[in-house]
Amino acid sequence: MNKLTGAEIVIECLKEQGVDTVFGYPGGTILNIYDALYKHQDEITHILTSHEQGAAHAADGYARATGKVGVCMATSGPGATNLVTGIATACMDSIPVVAITCNVAVSLLGRDSFQEIDIAGITMPITKYNFIVKDITKLADTIRRAFTIAQTGRPGPVLIDITKDVTANSCDYEYKAPEPIERQNSTITEEDMEKALYLIRNAKKPFIFAGGGAVIADAADELKSFAHKIQAPVADSLMGKGAFDGTDELYTGMVGMHGTKTSNFGITECDLLIVVGARFSDRVTGNAAKFAPNAKILQFDVDPAEIDKNVKTYASVIGDVKTILKKLNARLDPVNHDEWLAHIDRMKDMYPLRYDKNLLTGPYVVEQIYELTQGDAVITTEVGQHQMWAAQFYKYKHPRTFVTSGGLGTMGYGLGAALGAKMGCKDKVVINIAGDGCFRMNMNEIATATRYNIPVIQVVLNNHVLGMVRQWQTLFYGKRYSHTVLNDAVDFVKVAEGMGAKAYRVTSKEEFMPVLKEAIGLNIPVVIDCQIHCDDKVFPMVSPGAPIQDAFDENDLKI
Structure with a gap:
């Protein structure tokens, strides 16, 4: 067991979590962490962005492209508040980001000290969880917990605000391996699965709508197998892009305000809409009361709060959508919906995306x-x-x-x-x-x-x-x-x-x-x-x- 400063503990905990890149901007209260980072620059790459908002967006982009947790850092006051838009962006799209900010020393909190701001209070509505660390003995476990929370279930951003004296103080540190992130499967019930299977087996015109949750859950392979097994066309949301191969014959394009007519009309005509990791955004549904008017809606989502929030469902299965699809695929026999798919193909021919081919557009x-x-x-x-x-x-x-x-x-x-x-x-x-x-x-x-x-x-x-x-x-x-x-x-x-x-x-x-x-x-x-x-x-x-x-x-x- 080693005695380390709080700043050194931050760096060691990032290394524990496998962090190889952080994005940020230094300042007074976070100087101790940047000093520790300097000593570990061969292990963690730091990208100094031009603005803290750029650091938050870079951490978010890193997370989306890799599936790992993105990390950004900023100092107190304006440094921390400049992260807010990026944190909110990650929150709305369920992206695992850990934002580390530092604040004035505990003795200066609440005194309107130079560059003091209640960043935990400001970001409370736009984080999955946030912490303010005033005791160095709690620092390491707080950082570990933040990474676990960011990745578990429905992912999201977590903020850790650390007072400057905590980064300077010392305490014992012992390495701990990261907790494995378990898929949320305990909420998948046999009753819900049976109801889903019944609806799928009895549908004549099924349609699949894939959202960002299918990307987050790495469910692309299972989704492809599912769609081809039940012979259903597939549309996606903006966040669901890539969850289903855009070159696949079953793909109909995006749905919603700027979706294809084939997707919008197909969802309007279908008798079963299977929703995989999507939250029925207003840009998808348009007038929610008239969305999929002929369909029973079957929703798969890891977050129970999304069920019946924007659109009333007929049935749902709560849990990791990759696991749900894997279980369904194991219990479903292939079905034939040739007539339905032929109708969808005719719409694709009638309503292609068009633009003026003669100009730079x-x-x-x-x-x-x-x-x-x-x-x-x-x-x-x-x-x-x-x-x-x-x-x-x-x-x-x-x-x-x-x-x-x-x-x-x-x-x-x-x-x-x-x-x-x-x-x-x-x-x-x-x-x-x-x-x-x-x-x-x-x-x-x-x-x-x-x-x-x-x-x-x-x-x-x-x-x-x-x-x-x-x-x-x-x-x-x-x-x-x-x-x-x-x-x-x-x-x-x-x-x-x-x-x-x-x-x-x-x-x-x-x-x-x-x-x-x-x-x-x-x-x-x-x-x-x-x-x-x-x-x-x-x-x-x-x-x-x-x-x-x-x-x-x-x-x-x-x-």
Whole structure:
């Protein structure tokens, strides 16, 4: 048993948990931890981001791309509060992140001391759990517990706030191996399983809807076997991308506000909707009272709080969805739904995703990225039109290859997330797709990429407007473009070059593929500024508050 300072205990506990990379920004109260980190830089890589929000997003992207816990660090006061948006992003999408902050000494707490803030109180609604450590003897076990909580059941972010005197004090430390993370299976009952089996066996028009929980549970293999065994079409949510192979014949595309007509109409017509790890977000259901009106809804989810929260279910099984699907597959015989699948295929032919093939557009850029990477890249995005195009036109064959802010919709998320994803998946091509509005929010993280030579490719779909907001203003606000035009003097190529990156401007569709090939081959940070039209829109679309069967596209608007 060794006597270590609190700061050294933090580092040893991170090593216990297998942490190899942390993202952060130092400051006064966390200096002792950074001093200890300096002594262990050959064991833990620290990435100094340009802003603490970038550190939180990088930890989140690392977690999504690898399935491991992402770790970020910040000092007290503004350092800690700058993590808040990133913590909330991780919370909304159930991402295991441990955020470590430090605070003023115990004797200074509650006195409005310099850079003192109640970060535990601030983050309480947006963390799975949080701690403030005022006693060094409790530090090691608190850190271990935080990692366990972040990963158990439905994952989520955990914050540990440590007072500065705890990082300086000393106590005995003894190594402990991490607790194994058990899958939540005790809540899977035979009664629920029997009811599920009965519904599946008796369905004539079953439809599967896969959400982020299927990705988190690593249930892709089981989901594929299940879908083919019961011969059911499969749609996904934004968070569910990659849980089911986007090139599979049973795949129908995304569901919801910008989902395919085939998915939206199929779910409306089905008689059994099997929901695997999805929470019925309002962007998925549209008018929840009219969602899947002809179906009995069977929901599989690890979190009992999600059952009947947004949409009333007919039956449910609570527990780890990988285990649930594995148990179902073992007890189901293959069934034939040829007529139903033929109907779905006819809808696919009738309602393909369309765009103008003659111009440089967002969909064209995304399709070209797919053609070159063949679905093997990690795609991160910001939030807006480009995000929807990335979801619609790139075929995600594997889980953890689409990294995006779904629940919170955080503009400025993607570039930091791309850095984290690349640090976790060094053998993968990592491409962040952004709009110009999002890119300018956290484009300072290009400087982080160049400082460490993290070879991410930043593609900016630059329409000189806040595209998604403008789309709503066009369709629902009489074309009153209130504060959505960004047609100013900012030159992203010069900005990127000023931060040390290679940069290109693309103005025609013929230019894009050669530039992308060169960017991937260079293996350095690259920014590609693609000039697209300000009035390009994302279709199909469902008007806010309307049922998803009311999806429309540009052809419907001409009628």
